[in-house]
Amino acid sequence: MLQPGDRVLAAVSGGPDSIALFHLLLQFRKELGFLLGAAHFDHQMRPDSGADLEFVQELASRHSVAFFCGSKNVPALVKADGGNLEEVARACRLEFLGAIAKRENFGKIATGHTLNDQAETVLMKLLRGAGSAGLGGIAPKVGSWIRPVIEVSRPDILSFLREGGLAFRQDVTNLDTGLLRNRIRHRLLPLLEAAYSHRILEKLSSLAEIERETARYWRWHCRRFIERDDSGPLIRVERLKRRPVAEQREAVRLFIFRARGHLRRISFEHTESVRRLVDQRAGGRQVVLPGGWEIFNAGGVLRARKRQ
């Protein structure tokens, strides 16, 4: 995850997770020989958000770490353009972090996602309805984004901070968290841990690891079923027809992804409907997907088009 010579930008909100991340990176930067920067984004979603910024700035300065900050009035933005507050906040923050990393030549961006965040994400996907792709949860490393504390539980984060006498801002973060995530965090996960499975965090994390690698396999493996011509991606029905059901499903999902650009709001039922187009007897029908897309079987070839 970290190599000598790396330039690492830590995303520091000021909450316990990102403060622990910052101090861990501080401890390891000499040993591993990487350069550390800190970035803070002020979403202006609470009156005291400026104090968080000052707290992180002061911390970075005390440890001679380059500090970068950005700010946007997210509530005003949502009021003007609509959208979900948490999602817009997250998008603004990620855009800021990516832009700073690019401008300042940081090859890696470290975020403070913990084992608890991982378990919460898996449970959330499970409750919302997900196949294996969704259960993959948070990847420890995707492109330049790394999560060095993804295998550390929140209790261990808090112990680390307590033992080191390290100050942090109280629960100022959680900007990612919609209502469902908060209920999972504060009620469901503690209940599961106490009454059902005391190693639930580790179990959900192992499941996520298995499912992530399975999803990676499918993305790689199913490329073979998808061709492309001037009108976009296509699947020759003949090639998919006698394949195992799991392979058909994943090829269909990859096909939808290639045509539509993402898999949001694509349910199991959508995938199954498209898969039934592969069946000869169903020739001629078409399947309408969310966002105005339709998939149709034209003479033994599955194609996608955006409806006018």
Add this chain to the structure above:
Amino acid sequence: MLQPGDRVLAAVSGGPDSIALFHLLLQFRKELGFLLGAAHFDHQMRPDSGADLEFVQELASRHSVAFFCGSKNVPALVKADGGNLEEVARACRLEFLGAIAKRENFGKIATGHTLNDQAETVLMKLLRGAGSAGLGGIAPKVGSWIRPVIEVSRPDILSFLREGGLAFRQDVTNLDTGLLRNRIRHRLLPLLEAAYSHRILEKLSSLAEIERETARYWRWHCRRFIERDDSGPLIRVERLKRRPVAEQREAVRLFIFRARGHLRRISFEHTESVRRLVDQRAGGRQVVLPGGWEIFNAGGVLRARKRQ
């Protein structure tokens, strides 16, 4: 699931699920043209278990359905030979049903597993720690065993019984259920449905369907990595080394299954340890599995042996 001319043996405990199953099969047997039998097994685990037997016998007789019963003193058996009460009861019941089906020439055995049983099973596996194989839950059809009401929820079962004025014995079944399953049934699943995801049963069932087909794909696909000689199954490390992680994991699981006969008590950590034997740098080491098995890399070939 059911074809004209089938001979179907329904497993009827007398509880709501199996009574609904019995009446549904009664309704469809003329339409579909199959022959119906009913079997009841008395585990002698409660003083009134004989009344359940009489209840089912009377029901079968009233509808001119051939009735078969068996009995075993399961508590005495467990007292003498040890084992888990629910597991021994289940094993005795399955043995009885299989024997009757064979003797009386029933090609299919129908059990009353519902959508709720499916969701409970998936949650239980999730809480105990499972990869995709475990999350497959209850298959609608395995060999001669069929579950005609696996997509029907328990509330719908109860409505069906109420509307038809159909009598059943009160919660006399649940012999499969250990303590964990009962807590999931009576507390966790209702909580999840009320406060987190009102379509949780359907979502867990879709997940199970996806995971079952994925597991089926892996069993079929990973056969190619496993060879066999006089000393048992083997994997040539060279063939597996450059494959995707997911494929390595599933090949290792199939290898352990072939050698050991089952995958009970094989955790994610076990699979990962065996997988690391594929790595050249780790040559010479061995991995000990539960039940006295060990897997070792002998000159580029993974083999398994039972320890003396």
